[in-house]
Amino acid sequence: MSSEFNLIDRFFVQGNLSRDDVDLGIGDDCALVSVPANHQIAVTTDSLVAGTHFLADADPVRVGYKALASNLSDLAAMGAKPTWVSLALTLPQSDEVWLKDFCDGFFGLAKQHNVQLIGGDTTKGPLSITITVQGIVPKGEAMTRKGACCGDDIYVTGNLGDSAAGLEVVLNASTIDKSELEKELEKRHYYSSPRVELAQQIRHLCHSALDISDGLISDLGHILKQSGVTAKIDVEKLPVSEELVQYCQNNGDKYQKMALTSGEEYELCFTAPKINREAIKQITTFLNQNVSIIGEISNESFTNLQSKVQLYKNETSLDWQLSGYDHFRSEA
Amino acid sequence: MSSEFNLIDRFFVQGNLSRDDVDLGIGDDCALVSVPANHQIAVTTDSLVAGTHFLADADPVRVGYKALASNLSDLAAMGAKPTWVSLALTLPQSDEVWLKDFCDGFFGLAKQHNVQLIGGDTTKGPLSITITVQGIVPKGEAMTRKGACCGDDIYVTGNLGDSAAGLEVVLNASTIDKSELEKELEKRHYYSSPRVELAQQIRHLCHSALDISDGLISDLGHILKQSGVTAKIDVEKLPVSEELVQYCQNNGDKYQKMALTSGEEYELCFTAPKINREAIKQITTFLNQNVSIIGEISNESFTNLQSKVQLYKNETSLDWQLSGYDHFRSEA
Structure with a gap:
C-alpha cells in the first residue's frame, strides 16, 4: 500500500465496530x-x-452500501448471523472525498448488522x-438450495422488480430531469435491504x-435443480410496488416480467411446507416484514422454455420468453 | 456471472480438494x-x-501461484494452518487457455498446503x-507483531533480495535475450515458497x-513499533543467494540493500529469546529450512533515518538511505 493511501487506515479504523x-x-x-x-x-x-x-461515477455512499448489502444477502440466504467482513478496495487514485462517502455507506450498513x-x-x-x-449459524441449521419438497409453498420477501426499473433509470442517459418516481426507483436499485434478521427467525421453518x-426466475432454478423438483408460479401473486406498476404503465405485463427477472434486489426466495404457513406469518408480522406466497413446488415435468418453472396467470399457463438478469448487459 | 464464464466452474471444481x-x-x-x-x-x-x-502479460501459472502464495505467507506469519480459500477473479474476457494455466498455478499450491x-x-x-x-491456530498460540523483547534474536527465513532482482529483470524491457541467471531470478520473483509448515513448528518458541x-526493513518496523523496541541488524549476516551476489557484482553493497528492501518474497521475520536458539535450530534442521540470525532486538534509541533500526557492518554503524518496497514504483 502506497503511503498516499494512509488516509484509508484512518477511515477504516474510525468507522469500525469492536466485537468480542x-x-x-x-x-x-x-x-x-x-x-x-x-x-x-x-x-x-x-x-x-x-x-x-x-x-464509475455512481454515488460512493450507494456503492459502499451496495457492496456490503450484496454479501449480507448471501448470508441471509443461509439464515446466518453476520459477524466479520474483509474489504479489498482497488482505487485509481487516493480520493479522500470518494473514500469518506464510500465508508459512510459501507460502515453505516455494517453497524446496522453488527459486522466488524x-x-x-x-x-x-x-x-x-x-x-x-462471514457469519455464524448453529450447526446443521443453515438453509441451503437443496431440500425443497413437492407441495412446499414458494415465498419471496419484499417487492420484486424495483431494482431493474431503477437500473433502467440509471442507464437512461437521455433522462436529464428525473421525475420523483424515477429518483425513487433509482434509490431502490442501490438501497435494497438484505433480509438478515428475518432469515435467522424463519430458517427452522424452511426447506x-x-x-x-440474479433474478427470481434464474435463481429459483438453482433450488429446483439441486432439489430435483419443479415449480408453478402465479405471476399475479408476484409482489410489486405501486411505483413499479406506475413506471410500467401502458406496457402491459412489463412489471411482472421485471419482477421475474430483476436482479440485485437482495430479496430471498424460500420454500416451506404448508403446515408452517401460520408460524411464518406470525414471525413476519412480528418483524414487520412482507413475504408473499407466489406458487408451489411440484414434481410435474413441464415442456416449456424454462422447463423447471411453469408460469400461470389466472390459472392459464404462460409461455413468456425470459432471460436472467445480466448486469449492464448491453455494454458487456 | 455470464454464461460465457461457465468454463470457470469446470476448472474450479476439477482442481479442488475436499476437506472434512x-x-x-x-x-x-x-x-x-x-x-x-x-x-x-x-x-x-x-x-x-x-x-x-x-x-498483464505475465505467465498465468505464475500469477495463480503468486496470488495464493502471498496470502499463505500471511497465515504463515501467524503460525496458522491453512484451511480454506475464497477467490475473486476479474477477467477482461473469458480466456480458456489463460484460465487453465492460472488454475494450474493456483491449485498446484493449494494442494501442497491442503487448502480447499x-x-x-x-x-x-x-x-x-x-x-x-483462512487458517486455524490453537487458541492463544498465534504469533503476532507484538511481543518482541529486548535481547531477542532477530531471524529471517530463506534468502532475501532475489525477488527484487527478479522484478528488475521482469521490468527491464531492454533485455531480450535473458541470461540463465536472469531467468532464474525472474522465476524466484514469482515462485517464493510461503513458510507455512516451519511457522507452525516454531510458533511456541517465538515472541x-x-x-x-513489503521488504525486511519496512516490515520489521511494524514489529518494533507494536512491541515498543528497536533493532540492530548486521548487514553481513543477511542471507543472500550466490545468484544475487553474482547479479549485483560490481555494484558494491547493492545486494545487501536489495536484501533489506526486497518485497514479495514471502519470507518470515521473527524474534525469539536466545534460550530458544538450539530448539529452533533442531526444528529448522529437521525441516531442512534455512533460517538466519541477522541481529538483535534492543531498547536503545537511535538517531539515524530509520530511527528504530540501526544497521551495522563489521561493528561499524551504517547510515544507508533505504525505502520500502513499492510494486512497480516507477509506474505508480
Missing part, C-alpha cells in the same frame, strides 16, 4: 476470530467492478470492490432458500 | 465450514492487480485477483513474527 469474538483486528498479518461452540461459519465473496456492476471489518487490502488500479463476509440477486 | 471440515463447498449462497474446538480462525485478504502487482477453494466470484472487468485465505512481503 474478534481477538485480533486490523493491523497484523491476519485477523484472529473465535467461533462459538456448535456453530458453523458461513463464508461468501462478491466483487463489484466499475463499469460492470456500477457506473477485520482486514482487507487497498491497492491501486481500476475501481473495484471485493468483499468477503430451502437462496437470495435472488 | 468443509460442510458445504462451492455451489450455494455461502460455504459452510467447521472449526475444531479451542482454535481461532486466522483470516487474511490480498489483491493482485494487473499493472500494479504483475504485468470454498467460494468466490468471477466477474468481467480489468484483470485482478483478490484472495481471502513475534510477520511476513516481509
